[in-house]
Amino acid sequence: MAALLSAAAVIAAGAGGALWYHAVLAPHPQPSRLLLAPMIGVVDSCIAPAGGKAPLPTSLVQACLKPDGSAGALVESTLSALDSRSPSSSGRSSYELGYTLAVPLLALFQQVDGHWRIDEARLRHIVNTVRDVRRPVVLYLFSTHFAADAPIEEELAREPGNLAQTQQGTLERDRYYDSYIYPWSVASTRNTLTARRAEAMQAVLDAACRLEPDIRERIRAVTLLGEVHQLFPRFQDGMGYESAYRISDYSSVSVQEFREFLAKRWRHIDRLNRVLGTDYRTFDEVDPPSKDIRTQRLTRFADHIDPYAHGRLPVAGWAYVADAPHGYVPRVHVYLDGHAVARAHVDLDRQDVLAARPDFAGATTGWRTDLDLRRLAPGLHRLDLFLEDRPGHLVALGQREIALMTRDQRPPARHAQRALPAATPSTQAPQVHFHVDSPRDQSDYYYNPLATLWHEFRAQQVLRYLAYFSAQVQRSCLADVPRYTHQIVPFANPGWDGTRFAIEDSLRPPAGLNLGVSLYGEAAFGNSFSRWLRRTGTARYGITEFHPLRAMDPQALDQAFQRHARQGAQFLSFFLEPEWQGERVPRGHNLFSFDPQNREFGSDVLYRSVGQLLLRGAPVNRKPSPP
Template identity: 45%
Template structure:
């Protein structure tokens, strides 16, 4: 009997230990969640206008109101931009909001390519300006606030003398099937289509060199100073490119993407070999008859406009098997601030329901009487599994007074590889009762074009995946570089574009999706504009992507908000795990045009930026 009792004590002890372990875990999680709720959100505005101070080769402008003269602040053995930074932040408000939920630091933008000076004696004819690097380090040392270091070097021009030199080398440029992209323009400034396909080209080597110089200077600062570093943003928006960058991101544009360099073509064949093992397995997957992997070329031609040697060369915005159904609608009968809902029917069967909530600045400019720009809607219809033939799409508005209002009909022709003329398919179901759109309803269906031909090429999703992996691989390179320095423990993050939730954007052109997911030691840093700043759709996406935390690296609602409204947005991000939130601060002299139209400033009325500045001041004071 005693032996039986003692034998039973073992399982009891184990159960007790497990219970204690679970209790300890729950307590730990509770403390972590409690601390997360208590953690303040670091407002880290990106201070603009510092380049003339950090880069003394540029002409010094007139100082911002209240700021010390640039020459006096920047020149000399201890020159830095610290005085200007502190002056601009002090004008915004105190370091802490009264409720303790907001803490004010700053983002120091360091344009990497601006650190180079021509020098005939240096390797490649350029050298790092050590004094400019020291001014960066002294700025960090001179401002006693948390700082996010933005190591900026994206396709947006920095105005650096080395840029046109680097752009003259095709190895540095993203390539379409016809060759390197030309230098483009964005908001009137040069836009350089730097490649993300190679790590051995000149642009990558110069970024490496500048990043090592900056990290080296910071590593020589006292440990207490380095402890102010709250994060490091890698490069800025990093993704694949395409022609006409400013206007060519839509599904209605000719589909020309990157990268088709020899490096990418060879890399794609290698990726297919690694995934499928044998060309026979690839052929079974595609339904193709390639002799070997080297015979497989990235899809690069539009079957509707170009002659193909084989079907697997076809690519367009829908070739991956989905087509955008999109437009805009305004129902004057809806209460102000409430989104309308749109239903999509395929061959009479209801397949989707989406809110009209996306920003449409084009509609707001053309129809200001509607009083809002949140009118866009979009549904991505998967057609890859549909039978070939002519299908019918119907779009209906859920009216404010009940019932459905018919907005329009489109026909899509799902084509087989043999390109036989499509046959009209019967309706699956009868459409529900609908009445014509009422007089108070304004709307437009942007896509798809009526009678559009759709061709699914299963090689295209593999190509899209490879292009997205190129973006991640490029960012991983710089993550590893910093991980080998004394800054290894400083959180590193992307500063990435968010194309997935834009009504008219074709996210496949950017191939940024994989870089928005966790990889390596890099955390999510994401640029949010318009509806994405304060819409539940972003937090839904955040939950689906399982992010352990994030930072809002660029923030602008594109409309004025009151202090209460802006405070609620900040609080939403804080409670969802945002570590930092950055917006642009670039002082504007009275009567002058803003250098950055998205900068919060009392003298910048663009996109409600003056009122957003006032709202931030009110929250801090």
């Protein structure tokens, strides 16, 4: 056990030591007004309309596709419907209105005489949009696992080197609602997929650099690729802990680079063996962990992997207090063997709970904290959970017994228990509704230090892939335009297993690349993302997608927007359906679009609230952010 604790300490120190790579972000001067940059679907509805859909208005086609045309008129038509301010009054608002121009990189290719070439006319129409819209723009260079309906995608998907591989082989094409998901690999930049992305990105950069300097200055930010992370099967619902644990990337390239990563870190195989408790003769013998000790035969213990093998155990669930004091956020207290070890605010988003219990006041009923198994002694431990439903008053939520197993799987010995605090039984607290999702009672866990190193390496692959394209923009005339990622935040979803994404390093990008983040649900307006910003010291970011998944009146939405502005947000983007001459353009509409005709998640109310905020010349009755 001492060896395992030593291994945990060494690995933790190694991960912490790597933080020298990340920039320490000093406070940045904030813009005088927050830039609202809605993302309008103009390429598929104007510049490259998809076949098989309702015909577009003739006047729109003419504006978009004439030789020197662009989507500019469509952008202005859409924004004017949202923003009815006169040009002279818009400067008095708390918000500046621009737009996000999404450029689907792979959709720029067309096949000519059996070869893939950049469609210069399509590219010209896209870049001309920047010329024709006299507003600030966020240039979104989009190419991620979400399909772009580009003909070249099918050909790229036939090359194994472009596809992510799990322990059980190459991932198959998947679906997310009505979109196809291609299992593109981020394990290597030396494949055809990356080359095509880079080719298209360079064409866009070159075209943007041919714009007049005063027009080019409208580009306020460049966002890179979109969601970039490792992949897993069942993309729509397979991110939780109950799904089969299949993760990327186990390709031969990835395995070999993992060995090189270990050799660079430990230099001699004996040092790695001391940390892992293994007997490898060379680094070339090391394979990434890929089997579950419970169901598969291992060659050695270091082969083991499951959602918890890296040493983190989520303790999570949901709770709702019917008569909670106004403004009070309940907290869950976690005791391990009678010792207080953690507490968690009940303020995370649980849309599933709201769907089952619409009588609850909102979806912020989730809670989660993670236990560090690396620092626990083997044996049978008891978890006791209490809800502080009002200040100083505890309600007992229940107990869970968990076994931290040894490598030889000998029966675990029970640990001594300390006395617990006084608490009301949940059966005597009818105002409290709850469920403890994890851990399961009588569950067992096996900490494997090699799994920790494997996830660290996978996270570096994600960051390296983003850095490759950031460097490409750095070499262009847009080098001085702030660059942002376009990432998700798994930690805001209490039921998600973050190891499946391996996204954490890219949430703290290196110097020259800023955090761009998509915020949905509670993360868009609540405390969890604010706590993360303070904990990580992140002082500058962009919001690449925003939707609170609930209706918000102008005052509530203004408070959310201004909170982000105070925290360092430079721009905020949300989906907006294109509108032409008072009518929505026929296309596949986005489920999360702010749209007067979209009642999903209160999107119609959000659209109207944004419009009212733009009309107002001053912020609406702001209150300070809660701690």
